[in-house]
Amino acid sequence: MTFAFGGPSRYTGKTLRAAHASMNLNEMHFNAVAENLQAALKDLKVPDDLIAQVMTIAGSVKSDVLNLPKEEPAAAKEETKPAPVKEEPASVKEESKAEPAKD
Numbered sequence: 046m047t048f049a050f051g052g053p054s055r056y057t058g059k060t061l062r063a064a065h066a067s068m069n070l071n072e073m074h075f076n077a078v079a080e081n082l083q084a085a086l087k088d089l090k091v092p093d094d095l096i097a098q099v100m101t102i103a104g105s106v107k108s109d110v111l112n113l114p115k116e117e118p119a120a121a122k123e124e125t126k127p128a129p130v131k132e133e134p135a136s137v138k139e140e141s142k143a144e145p146a147k148d
C-alpha cells in the first residue's frame with residue numbers, strides 16, 4: 046500500500062501484478078479491500094477530498110492487482126500515435142464538396 050500510494054520508496058518487492066498473480070482475485074476481493082480502506086480512513090477522520098484521492102489511486106492499480114489486461118497505458122499510447130489514415134472513400138469527399146455549389 047505504501048508503495049502504491051507514493052510513500053517512502055524503499056520497497057524492493059515484487060510488482061503488484063506479480064505479487065497478486067497467483068491469488069485468483071476478482072472484483073469482489075478488490076472492492077472489499079477498497080471499502081475497508083475507505084472506512085478506515087473515514088474512521089480516522091481523514092478529509093473526504095483526501096479519501097477520494099486515495100480511492101482514485103487504489104482504482105488505478107486495480108488491473109495489476111486483479112491481473113487484468115492493462116488498459117490505461119494502451120489508451121494513453123493511442124493518443125500519441127500519428128493520426129490514422131482516413132478510410133473515407135474519395136467519392137464521399139467529392140460529393141460533400143460539390144453540394145454547397147447549389148444555387
Ligand code: HEM
Pocket residue numbers: 046048049057058059060061064065070074075076078103106110
Ligand atoms: C489497492 C489494492 C492493493 C494494493 C496496493 C496491494 C499491495 C500489496 C503489496 C505491495 C504487497 C507486497 C508484495 C510483495 O512484495 O510480496 C501485497 C501482498 C499481498 N496482497 Fe495486496 N494489495 C492490494 C490488494 C489486495 C487484495 C484485493 C488482496 C486480497 C483480497 C490482497 C492480498 C495480498 C496478499 C495475501 C499478499 C501477500 C502477503 C504476504 O505474503 O506477505 N491484496 N499487496
